[in-house]
Amino acid sequence: MNSKRIGRRTVALAHPPSVISYANIGGKLEGEGPLREHFDELDQDSFFGEKTWEKAESMMQKRVLRRALDQVKLKPGDLDYIFAGDLLNQCIGSSFGLREFGVPFFGLYGACSTMGESLSLAAMAIDGGFAEKAAAMTSSHFCTAERQYRMPVPYGNQRTPTAQWTATAAGCTILASQGEGPYITHVTCGKIVDKGIADANNMGAAMAPAAYDTLSAFFRDTETKPQDYDLVVTGDLGELGHAIVRDFFSKDGIDMGEHFQDCGLLLYDRERQDMHAGGSGCGCSASVLNGYLLSGMRQGKWKKILFAPTGALLSPTSSFQGESIPSICHALCISTAK
Amino acid sequence: MNSKRIGRRTVALAHPPSVISYANIGGKLEGEGPLREHFDELDQDSFFGEKTWEKAESMMQKRVLRRALDQVKLKPGDLDYIFAGDLLNQCIGSSFGLREFGVPFFGLYGACSTMGESLSLAAMAIDGGFAEKAAAMTSSHFCTAERQYRMPVPYGNQRTPTAQWTATAAGCTILASQGEGPYITHVTCGKIVDKGIADANNMGAAMAPAAYDTLSAFFRDTETKPQDYDLVVTGDLGELGHAIVRDFFSKDGIDMGEHFQDCGLLLYDRERQDMHAGGSGCGCSASVLNGYLLSGMRQGKWKKILFAPTGALLSPTSSFQGESIPSICHALCISTAK
Numbered sequence: 055m056n057s058k059r060i061g062r063r064t065v066a067l068a069h070p071p072s073v074i075s076y077a078n079i080g081g082k083l084e085g086e087g088p089l090r091e092h093f094d095e096l097d098q099d100s101f102f103g104e105k106t107w108e109k110a111e112s113m114m115q116k117r118v119l120r121r122a123l124d125q126v127k128l129k130p131g132d133l134d135y136i137f138a139g140d141l142l143n144q145c146i147g148s149s150f151g152l153r154e155f156g157v158p159f160f161g162l163y164g165a166c167s168t169m170g171e172s173l174s175l176a177a178m179a180i181d182g183g184f185a186e187k188a189a190a191m192t193s194s195h196f197c198t199a200e201r202q203y204r205m206p207v208p209y210g211n212q213r214t215p216t217a218q219w220t221a222t223a224a225g226c227t228i229l230a231s232q233g234e235g236p237y238i239t240h241v242t243c244g245k246i247v248d249k250g251i252a253d254a255n256n257m258g259a260a261m262a263p264a265a266y267d268t269l270s271a272f273f274r275d276t277e278t279k280p281q282d283y284d285l286v287v288t289g290d291l292g293e294l295g296h297a298i299v300r301d302f303f304s305k306d307g308i309d310m311g312e313h314f315q316d317c318g319l320l321l322y323d324r325e326r327q328d329m330h331a332g333g334s335g336c337g338c339s340a341s342v343l344n345g346y347l348l349s350g351m352r353q354g355k356w357k358k359i360l361f362a363p364t365g366a367l368l369s370p371t372s373s374f375q376g377e378s379i380p381s382i383c384h385a386l387c388i389s390t391a392k
Numbered sequence: 393m394n395s396k397r398i399g400r401r402t403v404a405l406a407h408p409p410s411v412i413s414y415a416n417i418g419g420k421l422e423g424e425g426p427l428r429e430h431f432d433e434l435d436q437d438s439f440f441g442e443k444t445w446e447k448a449e450s451m452m453q454k455r456v457l458r459r460a461l462d463q464v465k466l467k468p469g470d471l472d473y474i475f476a477g478d479l480l481n482q483c484i485g486s487s488f489g490l491r492e493f494g495v496p497f498f499g500l501y502g503a504c505s506t507m508g509e510s511l512s513l514a515a516m517a518i519d520g521g522f523a524e525k526a527a528a529m530t531s532s533h534f535c536t537a538e539r540q541y542r543m544p545v546p547y548g549n550q551r552t553p554t555a556q557w558t559a560t561a562a563g564c565t566i567l568a569s570q571g572e573g574p575y576i577t578h579v580t581c582g583k584i585v586d587k588g589i590a591d592a593n594n595m596g597a598a599m600a601p602a603a604y605d606t607l608s609a610f611f612r613d614t615e616t617k618p619q620d621y622d623l624v625v626t627g628d629l630g631e632l633g634h635a636i637v638r639d640f641f642s643k644d645g646i647d648m649g650e651h652f653q654d655c656g657l658l659l660y661d662r663e664r665q666d667m668h669a670g671g672s673g674c675g676c677s678a679s680v681l682n683g684y685l686l687s688g689m690r691q692g693k694w695k696k697i698l699f700a701p702t703g704a705l706l707s708p709t710s711s712f713q714g715e716s717i718p719s720i721c722h723a724l725c726i727s728t729a730k
Contacts, residue, residue, distance in 0.1 A: 153584040158582065161502050182520020185397075372488060380487050380488060
């Protein structure tokens, strides 16, 4: 037992599960950004044909799972599990979006780290022999997030320079015990890290220490360094959070290099689109992974990436009660070789 | 691979993880109920020494984990993972309650099925060789749930006869690859089931079809019947939901028998305590399992139980938008023999 652990926090998967399908969907602004060509579906309608934004978010999850299944001619019944969650209270984006599929479901709450958490658990379920095929997925919607976490959208609330823009997007990866890759080879589960940052308009700074903690553990456990990866990509730290992580590592004498990226900095053109510190939301890293990143790996652009989405585990209630922002980061190594 | 699956939905654990410690905590009303003697800690103060009820709920999780660790002289660093979640928006009961422990954390959202979901994933993580020791836990608090899902507590809202009472309680189980038992031998993951019930004051009826679905799958996959278990215990179906499940099985020609119980019916004296349809909340099944049930198994009262907590995956927003209530049930077989 426990033979799969390397170091203290990382598991090396004995039979790395393969990505067999992936899909993403985005909204209007995601379609105006630099990753436009890397979306399977873009919808100009923020309601995605539904009557409310919450139902729209569920519809995104529904469509993205259906597409990921269709691409490899699978039926919902071929999946042993779905691992999914989202930012909405009681995760209704996932439970309502996925209820009609009839697939055994593990609901997650990892805030914007959910793509990392769901992929980690799906990979472990397959490697552990509990499943042949499993889906990992999540979503976010600018309008559902704004009205839940901040202000009603029609209020036109002014945003601080450190604010990030919640992506209207969803992504789904289907993993299987057999396949042509890319493969999930290592998983490092995050700890909850809280360094006392309490500004809910500066999530990047709150999440940076969690990213540093998990990435450090990953490098230590695997005895590797950033340069061993073609890309080290965090989820949605944005400009400020990303710079903080780079700075933390630099103090340890580790240069994160040019291949250290952030999905929140990749998804939008911050200058032209006026996105302040960058993109955020579960759907940010989910849509960047399940498009730009996995397609790039399949096309030979990158061979080995370290994917490390972060999540801020606050709620409006916790902030009203004067609390700081606990954060978490889950990291996975995705490689074209087993 | 996948050799651990029996039937379509159930996994039989090859090396059943052992319960090595468990603890629970409750509030005033839980201490006035019939399971009083089966609580490790009871607090008359609904704030548990904190300034808000949300912080109180976090404190319950903190205390219950600390106690479960202390009982077997473990330190937080001995745990490879914590699997936890709760009912609060963004699951702040867990993330704030557990942030100081520094243990790798998988956040879950399974509503009142969370004790089943967390135990399932913890057992699979250990059986799959990813962990030696893991904690599974959850909580609920009457006052946080009331103000989030229903009305502010001071409003003194009148309750319908089908309403249930959210338990102020938390429970934690620590599983390990080695131990004296009881053992988790089988896990059946729930599907999201929604039969169109939209009355948020009748959760039992909404959750009953999910319980029937998962229990049916479990009996089919394991080729067993209710009489093969000393106890088949659902989470918080309450009087009405429990009777519905019994009725569904009876239509299939299956008599659920006298050993078919519900934690929501065990926790309170419904007559004397005026609890209407019974107890509910994540903490209901969590505190009944991690006290009355596991202690009973250790004392030889029961050898094999089927534990099947249910969750209603609604939110106030989904109900306001006219939605029905999707539900889920996760089932585990817990046995004194491997």
